[in-house]
Amino acid sequence: MGKLPKVVAHRGSSDDSPEHTLAAYRRAIEAGADGLECDVRLTADGHLVCVHDRRIERTSNGHGVLSTMRLAELEAFDWGSWKNPWADLDDEADLPSPDLRKVLTLETLLSTVRDAGRPVELAIETKHPTRYAGLVERRLIEALDRYGWAHPKVGTESPVRVMSFSWLSLRRLRVLAPGLRTVLLMDRVPLRFRDGSLPTGVSYAGPSLEIVTAHPEYVDRAHKHGHQVHVWTVNAEADVRHCHDIGVDAIISDRPAATLKTLAQMSALRG
Known part of the structure; x- marks a missing residue:
């Protein structure tokens, strides 16, 4: 029985x-x-926030492009009601927690x-393209530095790895924090990397489930090049099996x- 894969919560238990x-x-x-x-x-005033989309309509009750807004503006919106739009009409429900509705800063x-x-x-994904280009990576490293996680000591690993579909983003990170693990996300594997190799300095492969x-053989190819494979979503x-x-x-x-739960069941049956 092989080692169980780690389980990473995509945008939390979303x-x-x-x-x-x-x-x-x-x-x-x-x-x-x-x-x-x-x-x-x-944000427009230099804060990193955990939001997927360029525009905020899908996951908040606000409107507009996130990068044009200050953090205080984003904090005025409700970021959770879209998930359960009828919650406020349930007289027996508990009052919504701020943790369910407030924009989350990194x-x-x-x-x-x-x-x-x-x-x-x-695992932190940098979203590109963006009007701020490399400033995203600089702010990210500054934030990680405050926790001692941007430049791990020799023989240790940061709990953080950075992912991106952008090779340029990962290249910037390699310059800013060469000891930080990086993941190249892929919705298709470029021809030159179909043998399982990755761009110089990239630690892990991040292929889609598709x-x-x-191409299940891609996993073995990546392993032969010394790269872990982290699959989304x-x-x-x-698919877990x-x-x-x-x-x-x-x-x-x-x-x-x-x-x-599925992995635990597989382990129990096959172990």
Whole structure:
């Protein structure tokens, strides 16, 4: 029986709680997730916030382009009601927690990881293109430096790794923090990397579920080049089982509790 893949909560336990809210991440930690995944974008006044989309309409009751807004503006919006729009009409429901509705800063998420009470990894995706270009990576390294996580000492690893679809973003990070692990996200594998290799300095491969479903042999190819394979976004039980069977190293899922349960069942049956 091979080693179980790690389970990384995609935007927190986002199947259960509003994505990128503190509540979603706390739920993932309580469920036993090995790691958390978030996206980061830079506000107009220089704060990194955990939001996936360029525009804020899908996950808040506000409107506009995030990068044109200051943090205080974003904090005035509700970032959770879209998940359960009828909650306010339920007289028997508890009052909504601010953790379900407030925009989440990266700083708050970093402190949550630090204070989790057990080792928890954090995979941070930089979103590009953006009007701020390399300023995103500089602000990210500054934030990680405050926790001692940007430049791990020899023989140690930071709990943080940075992911991006942008090679340029990962190249900037290699210059700013050469000891930090990086993941190249791929919705298709470029021809030159189909042998399992990656750009110079990139630590891990981050293929989509569709890639490893159509080409399961890619996992072995990446392993032969010394690279871990972290697959996104894996929610169905059959896909979790497939990812385990082909030997992926990490499963990124909206449903970390269910994914952990499936892996535990597989371990019990095959162990």
